[in-house]
Amino acid sequence: MLFNRSITTQFTIVFVVALLLVVGSFYLVLDSVYRNELKSQAETVADNVDAFGSWVSQYGRVWVRDDNKSYLGQVTLVSAPDAAGGPAAADVWHFYSKNPALAQREFSEVVEKSASPAKFRVTSHNFMNPVNKPDAFEAKALERIRAQHLAEYYEMSPDSFRFARTLYVKASCLPCHASAENAPADVKTRYGTERGFGFKEGEVAGIISVRLPVRSFWKVTTDVVGPLQIALLVSAFVVAVLFIQFTVVRPIKRVTSAAERISVGQQADLGAAGLKRTSRNEIHQLVLATERLRASLAMAMQRLTKKQNPPTPPNPPA
Ligand code: HEC
Incomplete structure (x- = not known):
């Protein structure tokens, strides 16, 4: 769940x-x-x-x-x-x-x-x-x-x-x-x-x-935790959520919608052009792998279409 x-x-x-x-x-x-x-x-x-x-x-x-x-x-x-012997x-x-x-x-x-x-x-x-x-x-x-x-x-x-x-x-x-x-x-x-x-x-x-x-x-x-401390804690949360959004959630959404378009035969740009094969970023690797999948799918489709409409044989020699 x-x-x-x-x-x-x-x-x-x-x-x-x-x-x-x-x-x-x-x-x-x-x-x-x-x-x-x-x-x-x-x-x-x-x-x-x-x-x-x-x-x-x-x-x-x-x-x-x-x-x-x-x-x-x-x-x-x-x-x-006293010494004189008088009354003290x-x-x-x-x-x-x-x-x-x-x-x-x-x-x-x-x-x-x-x-x-x-x-x-x-x-x-x-x-x-x-x-x-x-x-x-x-x-x-x-x-x-x-x-x-x-x-x-x-x-x-x-x-x-x-x-x-x-x-x-x-x-x-x-x-x-x-x-x-x-x-x-x-x-x-x-x-x-x-x-x-x-x-x-x-x-x-x-x-x-x-x-x-x-x-x-x-x-x-309650003496040490005030608005400033709470604001810093909330900022830490916001920074972490933004990080997750920009490095994980959005890239995955992009790959997902591209993969959906590819699956129905439409053109899709995965944005793999700028990425290095040596990148250690797992999302980059996912994009590159999906890009390779898209390319080999396109090649297989091309071969399939060639077989269905064989090219006209060259003219027999005169
Ligand atoms: C000169 C006599 C005297 C000597 C020696 C003495 N005490 Fe006392 N002690 C008293 C008195 C008188 C009190 C009550 C003091 C008060 O009015 O609070 C008392 C009180 C105490 C109390 C507090 C509880 C109570 O009894 O009201 C303790 C504990 C105590 N003495 C321990 C000691 C120890 C330990 C020593 C030795 C290191 C010692 N005393 C030596 C006279 C003495």
């Missing part, structure tokens, strides 16, 4: 099918490039969160002034009386300490409110601060990571890319996370003794969880 259609129709169908295949392969290539790109972005965010934690841990804790909302320990400094202008400073995880949480809260599209938090199956309770993805990631001993876990949903990097318990974590009894007093005072303890070295302590927005393929496509 399809093969009974004109070459132009068949070509149009082939063009559309080929186009769909090309678009499909582009989709697959772009999709995997995009996923890899998202993953490496998420890894970079996790690296930065980790580096920030390391910055805090190289001092054990960092101390800030006058922030009594979120802290672990507290000290108050009072200025010494009572200068009093309150300092509050932040451990790495607490500083990372505050960092994540600042980023959450910022314009940055990449968000993150540090969470655990056995969280010390209820604010750090894992969400559905994080709970699932923690479960998979702990059951299958994974170093990372990620998922792509229609609107976001979620990534989890495993944090392991090191010896340096044990003073606060091993047992509630031996934990620093300020930890117990602020976080209680119920959660965030009982960890052993080498175990999964929690995850750095990163969330990136995802743009759907159709969103990206």
Whole structure:
């Protein structure tokens, strides 16, 4: 059925099918490039969160002034009386300490409110601060990571890319996370003794969880494909159709009508005069072969007519 259609129709169908295949392969290539790109972005965010934690841990804790909302320990400094022994202008400073995880949480809260599209938090199956309770993805990631001993876990949903990097318990974590009894007093005072303890070295302590927005393929496509791109695609189609018309369809039509005229004994010019026998163009070869067919047909006809009306014999010698 399809093969009974004109070459132009068949070509149009082939063009559309080929186009769909090309678009499909582009989709697959772009999709995997995009996923890899998202993953490496998420890894970079996790690296930065980790580096920030390391910055805090190289001092054990960092101390800030006058922030009594979120802290672990507290000290108050009072200025010494002046040398003369007179009453000092009572200068009093309150300092509050932040451990790495607490500083990372505050960092994540600042980023959450910022314009940055990449968000993150540090969470655990056995969280010390209820604010750090894992969400559905994080709970699932923690479960998979702990059951299958994974170093990372990620998922792509229609609107976001979620990534989890495993944090392991090191010896340096044990003073606060091993047992509630031996934990620093300020930890117990602020976080209680119920959660965030009982960890052993080498175990999964929690995850750095990163969330990136995802743009759907159709969103990206409508962003990059505009009138100009469509015009170029249509031009490609028109160029290809014109080529098929001028190099295949029209020459074949010409040969066909010439062959029809020859078949009923009429004169026909195949246009073979200008063509080279050595041409590699298949249509030229078809025209030349048809021309040879026409010539031998004409010769055979001539011989046939000669036999039917034999020439008058030459006059007998006198
Ligand atoms: C100085 C005590 C201390 C040390 C040492 C410590 N942590 Fe914590 N950790 C805390 C406190 C306090 C929190 C809760 C912070 C908050 O309020 O968000 C916490 C929170 C966490 C969290 C987030 C989930 C939760 O429990 O709320 C993870 C994960 C974590 N710590 C892992 C570690 C790892 C891994 C180490 C060692 C590299 C470590 N901690 C060392 C005190 C400590």
